[in-house]
Amino acid sequence: MDILVIGAAGMIGRKLTARLVDDGALNGRPIGKLTLVDVNAPAKPDKFGGTVESVAADIADSAAVRGIIGARPDVIFHLAAVVSAEAELDFEKGMRINLDGSRALLEAIRAIGDGYRPRLVFTSSIAVFGAPFSDAIADDFHLTPLTSYGTQKAIVELLLADYTRRGFVDGIGIRLPSIVVRPGRPNKAASGFFSSIIREPLAGQEAVLPVEDSVLHWHASPRAAVGFLVHAAGLDAGKLGPRVNLTMPGVCCTVAEQIAALRRIGGDKVAARIRRQPDPLVARIVAGWPRRFDPRRALTLGFRGEASFDDIIRVHIEDELGGKIVN
Amino acid sequence: MDILVIGAAGMIGRKLTARLVDDGALNGRPIGKLTLVDVNAPAKPDKFGGTVESVAADIADSAAVRGIIGARPDVIFHLAAVVSAEAELDFEKGMRINLDGSRALLEAIRAIGDGYRPRLVFTSSIAVFGAPFSDAIADDFHLTPLTSYGTQKAIVELLLADYTRRGFVDGIGIRLPSIVVRPGRPNKAASGFFSSIIREPLAGQEAVLPVEDSVLHWHASPRAAVGFLVHAAGLDAGKLGPRVNLTMPGVCCTVAEQIAALRRIGGDKVAARIRRQPDPLVARIVAGWPRRFDPRRALTLGFRGEASFDDIIRVHIEDELGGKIVN
Numbered sequence: 001m002d003i004l005v006i007g008a009a010g011m012i013g014r015k016l017t018a019r020l021v022d023d024g025a026l027n028g029r030p031i032g033k034l035t036l037v038d039v040n041a042p043a044k045p046d047k048f049g050g051t052v053e054s055v056a057a058d059i060a061d062s063a064a065v066r067g068i069i070g071a072r073p074d075v076i077f078h079l080a081a082v083v084s085a086e087a088e089l090d091f092e093k094g095m096r097i098n099l100d101g102s103r104a105l106l107e108a109i110r111a112i113g114d115g116y117r118p119r120l121v122f123t124s125s126i127a128v129f130g131a132p133f134s135d136a137i138a139d140d141f142h143l144t145p146l147t148s149y150g151t152q153k154a155i156v157e158l159l160l161a162d163y164t165r166r167g168f169v170d171g172i173g174i175r176l177p178s179i180v181v182r183p184g185r186p187n188k189a190a191s192g193f194f195s196s197i198i199r200e201p202l203a204g205q206e207a208v209l210p211v212e213d214s215v216l217h218w219h220a221s222p223r224a225a226v227g228f229l230v231h232a233a234g235l236d237a238g239k240l241g242p243r244v245n246l247t248m249p250g251v252c253c254t255v256a257e258q259i260a261a262l263r264r265i266g267g268d269k270v271a272a273r274i275r276r277q278p279d280p281l282v283a284r285i286v287a288g289w290p291r292r293f294d295p296r297r298a299l300t301l302g303f304r305g306e307a308s309f310d311d312i313i314r315v316h317i318e319d320e321l322g323g324k325i326v327n
Numbered sequence: 328m329d330i331l332v333i334g335a336a337g338m339i340g341r342k343l344t345a346r347l348v349d350d351g352a353l354n355g356r357p358i359g360k361l362t363l364v365d366v367n368a369p370a371k372p373d374k375f376g377g378t379v380e381s382v383a384a385d386i387a388d389s390a391a392v393r394g395i396i397g398a399r400p401d402v403i404f405h406l407a408a409v410v411s412a413e414a415e416l417d418f419e420k421g422m423r424i425n426l427d428g429s430r431a432l433l434e435a436i437r438a439i440g441d442g443y444r445p446r447l448v449f450t451s452s453i454a455v456f457g458a459p460f461s462d463a464i465a466d467d468f469h470l471t472p473l474t475s476y477g478t479q480k481a482i483v484e485l486l487l488a489d490y491t492r493r494g495f496v497d498g499i500g501i502r503l504p505s506i507v508v509r510p511g512r513p514n515k516a517a518s519g520f521f522s523s524i525i526r527e528p529l530a531g532q533e534a535v536l537p538v539e540d541s542v543l544h545w546h547a548s549p550r551a552a553v554g555f556l557v558h559a560a561g562l563d564a565g566k567l568g569p570r571v572n573l574t575m576p577g578v579c580c581t582v583a584e585q586i587a588a589l590r591r592i593g594g595d596k597v598a599a600r601i602r603r604q605p606d607p608l609v610a611r612i613v614a615g616w617p618r619r620f621d622p623r624r625a626l627t628l629g630f631r632g633e634a635s636f637d638d639i640i641r642v643h644i645e646d647e648l649g650g651k652i653v654n
Contacts, residue, residue: 091493130569140461142469143485144570151489155482158470162478166418242457243471 001029004068006059006105007079009038011182012123015226016077021045026075027234037068038080059101062108069108075233076120078105083189084127084285087149098152106159110168120160121232122173124245126218128154129290136294139247146288157245164237164244172232172240174298177218177250177305179225181316190285194219197255198262198313201273204326210279211255216291218250219258220305221315228303239301249305251312252292261309265317266325328356331395333386333432334406336365338509339450342553343404348372353402354561364395365407386428389435396435402560403447405432410516411454411612414476425479433486437495447487448559449500451572453545455481456617463621466574473615484572491564491571499559499567501625504545504577504632506552508643517612521546524582525589525640528600531653537606540583543618547577547632548642555630566628576632578639579619588636592644593652 003026007013017036025031033051036042041056057064059080069076080101087094102122109118127150128143143154157173164171182195193210194217200207220228228248253261263271295303306312317323330353334340344363352358360378363369368383384391386407396403407428414421429449436445454477455470470481484500491498509522520537521544527534547555555575580588590598622630633639644650 134467140469140471142467143481144467144488145485146492146569148489148493151485154470154485158472158478158481158485161471162475165473166475242473 001026001031001075002033002035002071002073003031004035004037004071004073004076005079006037006077007081008036008042009040010079011184012179012222012225012229013038013042013077013079015222016079016229017042017045019226019230021048023230024049026230035068035071035073060096060104062104065104066108066111069105069112072112072116072118074118076105076109076118077229077233078102078120078122081123082149084125084147084149085190085281087152088147088190088285091148094148094152098149099155102156103159106163106169110163117167117170119233120169120171121229122156122160122171123229124153124157124173124175125150126175126177126247126290126293128157128175131288131290133290136292137247137290138294139243139297147285161242161244165242170237171244172235172237173245174228174232174303175245175247176225176228177220177248179222180219180312181320182222183316183320190282191217193282194258197258197274198316201262201270202266202313202317202321202325204273206273206275208277209255209274210277210282211286212283213254213256213259215255215286216252217255217286217289218252218291218293219309219312220248220250221312223315223319224305228305231303235301243297246298246301246303247293247295248298249295249303250293251306251309253309258309261313265310265313267327269327270325328353328358328402329360329362329398329400330358331362331364331398331400331403332406333364333404334408335363335369336367337406338511339506339549339552339556340365340369340404340406342549343406343556344369344372346553346557348375350557351376353557362395362398362400387423387431389431392431393435393438396432396439399439399443399445401445403432403436403445404556404560405429405447405449408450409476411452411474411476412517412608414479415474415517415612418475421475421479425476426482429483430486433490433496437490444494444497446560447496447498448556449483449487449498450556451480451484451500451502452477453502453504453574453617453620455484455502458615458617460617463619464574464617465621466570466624474612488569488571492569497564498571499562499564500572501555501559501630502572502574503552503555504547504575506549507546507639508647509549510643510647517609518544520609521585524585524601525643528589528597529593529640529644529648529652531600533600533602535604536582536601537604537609538582538613539610540581540586542582542613543579544582544613544616545577545579545618545620546636546639547575548639550642550646551632555632558630562628570624573625573628573630574620574622575625576622576630577620578633578636580636585636588640592637592640594654596654597652
């Protein structure tokens with residue numbers, strides 16, 4: 001089993017790599033080779049028995065992508081993306097990486113043309129949906145993104161479905177909830193504060209909250225996201241049918257409920273480290289995002305997220321803080 | 328008022344041109360210049376007081392498209408497309424014309440960049456939807472095309488909405504029903520038989536029906552389609568909001584009801600000229616198409632189609648046959 005991870009240096013990419021190395025197998029088959037690709041060469045994991053290749057490549061460079069796909073990986077995880085706020089601020093970069101890059105990948109796979117048909121797991125986003133919404137967004141809600149990022153993800157979903165229908169690839173798109181708690185420093189995603197308001201207070205630092213407490217959103221932990229990716233890699237295409245893009249399960253809660261969970265787990269002193277400082281750009285982007293889903297298909301197909309925001313915080317404390325918080 | 332029609336040599340393009348020449352005005356303003364573009368230079372209309380330019384250009388040729396857009400037309404009708412069966416048989420051609428060509432147009436408009444923001448009317452298709460369907464497909468039904476043509480149209484809808492949201496263009500996408508009765512010879516569209524079974528019998532010729540009588544579909548006349556385009560050109564963007572792609576009104580009926588209407592208008596001898604000859608490829612494509620819509624938004628915004636299939640046949644007899652049929 002040869003596996004390719006594109007976007008392997010990102011947060012989810014690193015955690016996915018660690019999980020694959022730990023498991024040593026995918027879909028019940030031992031992993032012989034891991035190819036890790038990102039715009040800067042990803043770090044090679046220790047303690048992996050098979051071959052690891054680390055490649056620096058621009059996903060929008062068709063020739064580079066053809067070179068990587070020429071090794072015919074069995075499973076491809078496509079995580080590479082310019083995040084939402086960056087794609088909104090730099091339209092051309094978002095189109096180049098999120099749309100043209102994904103298309104270069106699909107075309108490189110199609111170009112092999114001798115029956116090569118790898119499983120391609122694409123990380124899409126709930127940003128493919130845009131307001132106004134129904135109370136709980138069903139799997140058959142229409143695609144009306146209100147950001148360029150959401151537009152680019154929705155377009156790749158459509159391409160993925162058509163390339164899969166035509167037999168060029170065996171694709172599955174998974175719409176990740178907002179991933180919290182992201183470890184490390186804030187990134188440029190407009191959703192960054194959903195993590196900051198948990199991560200910084202647990203580490204003894206102040207966090208900035210740029211939106212109202214009443215903002216409702218859809219969350220899963222990094223550990224759950226990696227679980228979705230691994231489950232997607234092994235899913236029977238026959239069960240999936242022609243609708244290959246799926247909304248993943250998540251925890252729906254308000255910012256106020258996030259803070260209440262933080263208080264339950266960390267105490268008042270931790271929760272008091274959140275400072276309110278409204279940001280109109282972030283508020284505007286988040287206002288166009290979906291809130292609550294009815295991810296019936298994903299649940300039926302065996303995808304599992306957390307049961308509560310408390311669980312999401314506990315995953316962060318276990319996986320990132322060695323079980324310790326700064327009271 | 329300068330108007331650009333891309334795809335002007337096609338059936339709808341020619342009828343739209345004739346209507347614009349007849350009206351001499353659009354949105355209440357006189358038409359000073361008409362630029363007609365197609366892969367082969369379109370015929371120039373007689374009896375037009377203003378300037379007419381006829382241009383042969385490949386819409387996927389970015390430089391050619393930039394040259395055309397450099398003249399800064401006020402209203403652009405984008406009708407150019409590879410039809411459904413052709414896009415299914417020749418994947419690369421469909422992607423190049425239907426997707427890359429539309430993107431070249433959007434990019435040429437964006438490249439002007441000094442506040443130029445023309446009204447762009449894009450002809451999309453009900454093929455952006457795919458089975459399984461609800462009983463009546465509402466405006467918020469999701470995009471799950473089951474053909475490459477539908478995929479390409481859906482992608483351009485998403486681009487059109489994002490370019491409009493960002494202020495690069497003033498776009499509106501109209502999803503045409505199947506247009507019947509198409510005049511002239513059959514084209515490569517899988518939907519061609521919906522016209523053939525009316526047009527050929529009325530002209531004294533035999534027609535082939537490749538699907539079951541029970542096939543249900545959504546129809547409008549060429550005259551109604553031109554009406555939709557002209558109405559879209561004048562629509563207030565403020566009333567449209569961020570959801571710029573609209574399903575047009577149509578007549579929902581089965582093939583059996585089409586034939587019954589033909590018999591009412593033309594008599595038994597005309598209706599007897601239909602020969603049944605199943606075609607699995609056409610049947611498979613049509614099976615994935617939507618049938619019945621709830622085009623509430625379009626109706627609220629003033630779009631009007633025919634009231635019955637009898638009306639659609641009468642439009643054909645008036646506009647194409649000079650009122651005469653071959654009994």
